[in-house]
Amino acid sequence: MKINLTKKQKLNNDKHNCGLCGRNSKTCQKTECCGNWVCGNESDYVMFSYSRDICCRNHRRFTLCGLHYTEGHDGDWKDCKKCLNWCEPEMVAWYGTNEYNFEKHPNPPTFEPTFCVQCKKVISLSMDGYTSFGKEYACEKCMSDGFEFKK
Ligand SMILES: [Zn+2]
Ligand SMILES: [Zn+2]
Ligand SMILES: [Zn+2]
Numbered sequence: 672m673k674i675n676l677t678k679k680q681k682l683n684n685d686k687h688n689c690g691l692c693g694r695n696s697k698t699c700q701k702t703e704c705c706g707n708w709v710c711g712n713e714s715d716y717v718m719f720s721y722s723r724d725i726c727c728r729n730h731r732r733f734t735l736c737g738l739h740y741t742e743g744h745d746g747d748w749k750d751c752k753k754c755l756n757w758c759e760p761e762m763v764a765w766y767g768t769n770e771y772n773f774e775k776h777p778n779p780p781t782f783e784p785t786f787c788v789q790c791k792k793v794i795s796l797s798m799d800g801y802t803s804f805g806k807e808y809a810c811e812k813c814m815s816d817g818f819e820f821k822k
């Protein structure tokens with residue numbers, strides 16, 4: 672059997688800059704959704720670590736581009752109505768404009784801030800911990816202070 676070593680070596684030395692964090696890494700690969708270079712391996716993710724260091728995972732899981740592709744929507748994600756209605760507008764806006772995007776959504780949905788039913792502080796749905804019950808939201812602090820939703 673003939674093994675083409677030169678080709679293999681060439682592949683291994685083929686480093687690319689990650690389009691998100693700029694790291695020059697051998698682990699860089701092209702995203703399936705938009706064909707941009709990203710670093711990292713999904714398999715490096717440690718379950719429940721909530722690590723956001725793996726660029727390929729971040730892009731696939733936390734952007735509209737990735738969601739649009741995984742859900743099998745048609746057309747361009749920036750024109751996609753399904754993506755816009757996929758979740759609360761605040762989350763859609765975050766998915767469309769966060770730092771895991773190569774391109775930001777040109778018209779992210781506008782949204783009213785979400786307030787904690789207990790302490791009335793604004794909860795950032797993308798950044799803060801919270802618990803929701805129906806249309807009500809409670810922040811992490813109130814939950815840990817023993818707040819319970821009226822059922
Ligand atoms: Zn990266
Ligand atoms: Zn993409
Ligand atoms: Zn879509």
Ligand SMILES: [Zn+2]
Nearest residue numbers: 787790810813
């Ligand atoms: Zn609260």
